[in-house]
Amino acid sequence: MALILSLETATDNCSVALHDKGQLIASASHLESGAHSRMLPLLINQVMNQAGASFHELKAVAVSEGPGSYTGLRIGTSTAKGLAFSLDIKLLAIDTLKGLAHLARSQKPGFTIIAMLDARRMEVYREVFDSEGKQIAGIDSEILETDSFLEYLKEGQVCFVGNANDKASQVISSPNAYFLDSLPNASSIGELAWEYYQNERFESIPYLTPNYLKEFRVLKSKKNPFA
Template identity: 35%
Template sequence: MYILHIETSTKICSVALSRDEELIDCLERTEGMNHTALLTPMISQLLKSASLKPGDLGAISVSSGPGSYTGLRVGSSTAKAMAYSLNIPLVSIPTLAALAWASFQKHPEADYALPMVDARRDEVYLSLYNKEIEELFPTSSVILDEGALSFIPENMNEEGETHGRVISSKSFLTICCGDGAFKLNSLHLKSPRMIVDEEILASAKHLVALAYKSISRNHFQDPMHFVPHYLKPPNITQQRKAQ
């Protein structure tokens, strides 16, 4: 089954094509937040390069956020329209979960992944995942200050508690990734047992494995009612009146 994957939650506009869980091709463009103009031509280019038509697709996956309000809206609208018109399944993959998956692929020695998506200024969207891509800390909008990462295993209390879960007290290695991870270095919040990998960014190719798993389990979204995980309202800047 051919699956189209769409990732537009950050400044990177990305589409990928897989056959089941095998990646065939991936296209990425970084041109600000111009996803509205980029996405549809990129999908056409991706399918054409594989000698496929939209009707050859068996399913569509889309990154569900959190992230850019505009980016998520563009990606989800396109995915929903295609899934509905082609009458094929739609699956959604949390942006942070996909980043966590990519972290463990690159750093198999890690115990935890802390994906971060830039949310302007000193704020990020983040969550904490284990190797099974289970969410240990709920997806949240966090201002990075001195106590912001108290839920990280190495920063927990003596009982090893983090958000109601008990974790063993061994020495942990946590991988921080995503386009918000650089803020840990700039704000001097990086811990000794923490690797900040700024090269792991949101990409449609990171959706492939998780999307195929969701499809295999029939975890589908209703194209008519699916809404991305925006987490925050859009950042609307009003124009100043001419003086």
């Protein structure tokens, strides 16, 4: 066996999953704002008990590294680092938006995938992938406008996935746009984690920090220079 425990805490959805070589064995989640510190240990134990697995059987722990909620990412990362250190196992960090895109690809094959998480007002964190899962635009923040993502919508069908679809659908009206409402979850993180594990994309336990996007440039509105 090659058991990997995955944690997803980037949004209000606190999620845990256990995979064996990329195959889901058990999962659990709890949707509540501000409950991660209380619920994450309970969900981890629930998943391990559901699978009948021992913590000492784990080969690695994977965590969603952001972007997302500052508090949620901090809790998830510190928990994953603590498990990796105490159990002497590998630590994996998975891009939260890549996890969302991976989920969307299974439901909308052939679509360009734009994974988005809600930021403030009309701002989102976004990352763009082609239909094969290859990144074509890196993680950044963007203010949604009527002409947002036109370069992709003109070329074909685009699936927008994440928790920013309510405001995205207010300004994006292309017939090529499909809005898939889904929160990040540990099941998709765990599938990607197996690929990372096989490729030995391990993280340093002391030095791993979440991607809060603090260093990323905000794309200003092209129509309103004061936005």
